[in-house]
Amino acid sequence: MDVTRHRAHSAWINAERIKRLSDRLIGVGPIGIGLDGVLAWVPGANLIYSLGAGGLLIAEAVQVGASTATLARMGLYIASNSAMTGVPVLGWAMDTLFPGHLMAARALQKDIEARFGRPAEAPRSSRFGFRRPVAGV
Known part of the structure; x- marks a missing residue:
């Protein structure tokens, strides 16, 4: 599979958006x-959202040729x-605090960075944990 640097960086940015929105x-x-934590308390809606957002992350990973180990790790986090x-209740509370989409997105981003480098427009963390926004988010 021949993936361009531009396509890989686009996937990195998409993962960042999903990570932010979800967690x-x-x-x-x-x-x-994020939405995943809020929807954790709405039976049915959270599962649909969780699988949908996770499916988008996995699709991005497949399209950019992420390693099998990265795909497996992402699948485990999303599952x-x-x-x-x-x-009910205890699981919903745990889901509110478990950043599964964030962890899956980071796994994809690390895979992309190892092969294509970090996108120039990627946000940088500050020492207080706040990030500057991604262009277009």
Whole structure:
């Protein structure tokens, strides 16, 4: 599979958007909550969202030729995140705090960075954990 640097960086940016939307809409330091955490308390809706967002991340990974190990790790994070929704209250609370999409997105981003470098427009972390926005987000 011949993947261009531009396509790989586009996947990196898409992963960043999904990561933010799912697990970092509101965040302070290492703790954040996104749509996945809010929807954890809506039976059915969270599973649909979790699998949809996870499916988009996996599709991006496949399209840019991510390694088998990266795909397996991403699948494990997404499956774990989605499985929690089956346990009422305790599972929902755990899902609210478990950043499965964020971890899957980071795995994809690290894979892309190792092969294509970090995109120039990628956000940089500050020492307080806040990030400057990604262009277009």
